Amino acid sequence: MTDRPSSERTLAASPEQAWVDELIDDWAEMGEFVDADPAECDRLVLECARELAADPDGALACRWTMGLLLGLLYRGTRPEEDMAAAAFDAAQAADRALRPLPCAHQEHPYQGDLTAEAWCFAEVLRELGGGEPVPWATLPRDEWLCPRNVAGYARVVMESLRAGSADDVPPFLSFEDQYEMVGLTAILEGYPLSRTYDVAWDLLLVASRLQEAEGDDLAGSVLAAAAVTWYVEAEADGTVDVQELLDALTVAFERALGLLDATTCTHDGHPELPRDSTETLAAGMYLASAPGRAAYEKWPEEWAIPLDTAVCPAFVAATAEDSLRRLRNTP
Ligand SMILES: [Zn+2]
Ligand SMILES: [Zn+2]
Incomplete structure (x- = not known):
């Protein structure tokens, strides 16, 4: 994880893409091992928070935001204070940077039923990665990658950590x-x-x-x-x-x-x-x-x-x- 190339900014397959794909695999597996190794889950959450905070409107903001969301979901129990603060601040930075950007969509995936859909987020991220042909013809790719969608999921992260901080996101079970x-x-x-x-x-x-x-x-x-x-x-x-x-x-x-x-x-x-x-x-x-x-x-x-x-x-x-x-x- 330390040999990250820092300048790649494309959604096409790239060394950075491969590195993010690896991380997505880690997130997908996290649901299995989080109970045995909660510290590893926390490390992944903090990593997402750090990357998102460093580049809140970058090309990978969608993936860092979803990684945060997945990590916090898997962790389930109240995250400890430092981790919660880092995750909240990163999500807030992404929301502020991305929400004002223009968009022509009527709606976005973040407005859906989070409780029902969260289980497939890792799969969604893989499909959005762009390295493979997208077999899910129905996945609204533009809407997923839209800055306002990423901002919406960032507000879901904020709301999950501090109820009432983003009350325009749809309701979800804590x-x-x-x-x-x-x-x-x-x-x-x-x-x-x-x-x-x-x-x-x-x-x-x-x-x-x-x-x-x-x-x-x-x-x-x-x-x-x-x-x-x-x-x-x-x-x-x-x-x-x-x-x-x-x-x-x-x-x-x-x-x-x-x-x-x-x-x-x-x-x-x-x-x-x-x-x-x-x-x-x-x-x-x-x-x-x-x-x-x-x-x-x-x-x-x-x-x-x-x-x-x-x-x-x-x-x-x-x-x-x-x-x-x-x-x-x-x-
Ligand atoms: Zn949009
Ligand atoms: Zn009655």
Whole structure:
């Protein structure tokens, strides 16, 4: 990484291009090894921040910005202060340099559903690299490489680090919540990620979150904990000690019931929760934060139940009561 030629400024294949391609490979693999080697992920994030800050409107600004985005997504947990500051400043420099540039597009990729699309960003970057013929005829190349698109993704980076700093970008589930959702989904599907050392411990975090949830965030936390309850009910066979988890879920559901006023319901009826526990988990994760709820409404999944009924106190209380029944019957 140190023998970087410094003057190449073209999108065609070049020594610098090859070097960036190598980095993209590193970013793509990062999702696999980030838990085993978080310091390496941090190093890549800092490298992107440094390069972007040094040349915020350069030909490679798109890739440095996307590299930052990928690194922060993979990292999931709150980045430490120095790294967050470097990433924020670099993204802000790119936004300031690129946003005023002219453009004739009606819309840009950054305005899409980040939570759904982030998984293919490394692939997108490879396709944009220009070395190979582009097999994705549908990829709107001009719009991806447009300065205003790069500025938009830079603002996504800023917003991910400091909520409210770039409120014109579309809503997205926080990177921490995305990271947590991926880990919990893998558990519910029966294939925990390598970062999950202890399934019960990871599931306890869902109970803790419900125990602390308040106001509008309560409904989503109940739904996420209900999905965990279904999993525990189906998987517990008495051979693994899950008593601490059962107790924590019970206490949290009981507290939630005390906060919910079911008499305020004005609905004739309520929809069913998605049958798949991972879908109910996702609904819960989205509904448990304000940006998540905004993203839930803007890009409804096919299994999504309408927001107003999903957060109705009567519906949420019935879900908590059903979960308590299940917990009492779990060995
Ligand atoms: Zn444009
Ligand atoms: Zn209702």
